[in-house]
Amino acid sequence: MTVELSRGTLGHGYTVVTPANHYPSRLPELGDQPVVKLVTPRMAPSRIGEYLVSLSAGGGTVRTVEAGFETFVYGLDGTTVLLADGAEHPLGPGAFAYVPESTAYDLRAGATAGRVLVVKRRYEGHPGHDAPAAISGHRDDEPFAETAVPGFTRRELLPVGDPAWDFNMSLLRFAPGVGLDKIEVHDEEHGLYMTEGGGTYMLGSEAHQVADGDFIYMAPYCPQGFTAGPGGPAEYLLYKDVWRDGFSAPVD
Ligand code: UGY
Ligand code: MN
Numbered sequence: 001m002t003v004e005l006s007r008g009t010l011g012h013g014y015t016v017v018t019p020a021n022h023y024p025s026r027l028p029e030l031g032d033q034p035v036v037k038l039v040t041p042r043m044a045p046s047r048i049g050e051y052l053v054s055l056s057a058g059g060g061t062v063r064t065v066e067a068g069f070e071t072f073v074y075g076l077d078g079t080t081v082l083l084a085d086g087a088e089h090p091l092g093p094g095a096f097a098y099v100p101e102s103t104a105y106d107l108r109a110g111a112t113a114g115r116v117l118v119v120k121r122r123y124e125g126h127p128g129h130d131a132p133a134a135i136s137g138h139r140d141d142e143p144f145a146e147t148a149v150p151g152f153t154r155r156e157l158l159p160v161g162d163p164a165w166d167f168n169m170s171l172l173r174f175a176p177g178v179g180l181d182k183i184e185v186h187d188e189e190h191g192l193y194m195t196e197g198g199g200t201y202m203l204g205s206e207a208h209q210v211a212d213g214d215f216i217y218m219a220p221y222c223p224q225g226f227t228a229g230p231g232g233p234a235e236y237l238l239y240k241d242v243w244r245d246g247f248s249a250p251v252d
Pocket of ligand 2: 190
């Protein structure tokens with residue numbers, strides 16, 4: 001038997017999970033539809049679950065309501081639809097929806113199979129701020145914004161200036177050879193999904209080659225830096241917890 005080298009890694013304060021590493025699981029609310037658990041709170045200290053859900057043509061989820069949990073869904077392939085509070089949100093590639101805490105939702109694939117990324121976390125409120133309401137949209141609804149680094153642009157999918165929100169979802173896009181301007185070390189954790197291209201991710205003190213479809217979990221204080229490869233633009237969808245001081249009680 002030949003053993004192939006894998007880019008998938010469990011490092012100190014991070015994981016890298018590549019498409020070649022995927023080993024699908026099942027969840028009751030997904031019936032017989034496979035799910036890849038990219039990270040869950042079992043991977044301490046993660047406070048999120050991030051899941052790659054594949055729905056076969058005509059397939060869907062069994063409706064559940066989980067008290068206290070909020071959900072973000074991003075469309076990757078196909079024509080999945082999210083149903084919540086009597087509204088239907090098409091989740092084709094690049095479309096997204098935020099489902100507020102304790103709100104029931106269903107996912108339904110259309111005539112073709114669909115793939116979506118699901119981020120789940122316990123909503124952490126803040127005194128004086130009402131919990132956010134539902135939001136949906138598409139990555140193309142607004143242009144990417146310039147940053148201080150030429151060739152590096154961002155598109156914020158959720159309101160970043162409102163402390164009612166306890167997380168951001170952002171698309172970060174880099175021209176070939178362009179990267180972050182520093183090695184960051186910060187209290188917030190990340191779930192990162194490569195949506196296009198690839199490059200070199202510095203995690204702790206290790207350099208990892210990453211490509212389209214790879215997932216990285218970065219724990220609080222994980223040193224992190226990125227430079228896109230020379231072959232084309234690179235882009236990732238980034239979860240980051242925001243606007244909280246880090247004292248929320250760990251979930252058992
Ligand atoms: O906003 C961020 O923390 C972002 N620059 N981090 C990252 O891309 N790893
Ligand atoms: Mn960061």
